[in-house]
Amino acid sequence: MSVLSADARRDLEIHSYPVLVYALAPLAALVLQAWLPRLLGHFAWFDLPLIVTVYFALGRRSPIQGTVMGCVLGLFEDALTHHAIGINGVAKTVVGYLAASVGIRIDVENHTIRLMLIFLLSLLSSGLYIFVNRFLLGLAIEPDWFAQLGTAVVNSLIAVLVFPFFDRLQIRD
């Protein structure tokens, strides 16, 4: 993992995408997140909105944009559940902010770095989700830590596959 100097940070390319990609990618993530578990049952260990949030936060390298995208996707993800709206919102807001902040400082084009980042941010998201549930709201929800770990691993693998696909959609000069 290479930490960049201030000059090198300015040289980092800020990725741009067509407006349709900004609209359809999060929507597709939400729809597939709601639809695929029907086919996979208990093995639906992934969080596609998280992957999309991290990708755009890393690519845009803007903490505000990453924060807002994480917040919106998290809120919509909450709205599809029967839980309180804002639990995933808080988790993904923090994840979007951190991903964009890391994207400013670290070269994240490397697949291994992306994989590790997604893994750690997935664990962080799960931890925040449980923290908000149990300690902030005081709700009696038993976490399944094995499933959370599995989700982080699967998210990393999906990200390795999906990120190159998103890279192709960039607007290149």
Added chain:
Amino acid sequence: MESFFVRYRNPLVLLALLLAQIVGLALQVHRSDSGRMSLDPRDSGGVRLIRLWADALVSPPERFIHNSSTGLVWIWQNYTDLRHVRSQNQDLQMTVDRLRLEQAALLEDARQGQRLQAMLGFREKYLYTTVPAQIIGSSGSEQSHVLVIDKGEDVKLQHDMAVITADGIVGKVRDVFPRSAQILLINDQSSGAGVILESTRIRGILRGNAIGQPQIVGIMADSRIQPGERVLTAGGDAIFPRGLPVGVVDKVIRDPEQDGFIRVIVKPAAHLDQLDEVLVITSTEPRFSPEQAGDIATSETLKGAEAVQDKEQKKASEIMAERLPGLIDPNLPADQQPLNDTSNPNPVAHTPMPLHPDRFTPGATEGSGEPLPGTETQPPAATAPKKPVAPAGAGTTKPATKPAGDAAPRRNQ
């Protein structure tokens, strides 16, 4: 000050969004009577609006995916296959692919037809009014076992309606949107259903655990509970009708939170992971078949004839009672009627004793030969032998309890 906001705008935006969401979360939870925090089962206006937006955004694509017989996964798999084979023999592969498509569609149609036929048969013999619905999506979260069905307010679905299949109960309607609805499955941690074990008759509450297994909680350790025992709905939760199959006991474990209590893991009767069609119970009013309705009408008719016969008998007995003499005195109130007198039917008459008896006193006129006022004229005493004790007219006026010896001193006065 301006430079402060410009310099720290990123963390400030983060803090503002976090604060707004935390405040929003705080407004959605409340402390229950037991002191534990819980979510409000009914969403407030703002929360429901967000859920409506999310449903309006996600449901149409989900519905589109569901309605296309192949689906996105199938399209993607066949797309990759098609690309690989097309290089070898494009025309032939296209033909094969088309045939496969048709075959898959027909097979899927046939399977769906079988499922719907089975469900229709179940629905026909089921007593309650139900609405069939298809599953078009899920919550997408491991912590939230929620499914989305393609029916909503358009067929008058309501909150807390029971959702079942031919195999057993599935869950309940949690939220209703214009053309879709959320179902909270029985294996969710926040669900709850009153259940009873079929043979031991032990009651408990069914809810999900962390890994999505339904379990019965809140029951004391009981060695009679054995794996394989059937679990039915108890009917006391005002959601699920009584006696519907829930599943069978899978295993019994100790409750880690409460000493002396156990948790009964239940294997659900309905295949919660492979649901395609469900039935929503919209009314618990019995819905009878034509044969059953005919039987009920016949029973009602017979019951009416018996009632008319009973009424006629009662009327006849009243007429008879009016005609019976002496039993009803029109001058007496109802509570003093002889008919209602339940006292001794042969009462003893007590004649009050005078303070100053004289010769006219009953029992003191023995041998006088004069008739008592108001008594019948007796035959001449000279013609009949005198009885030493019995006074004239004693048969009608002498007290039955007065001894004969009491009259002697009075005669000497």
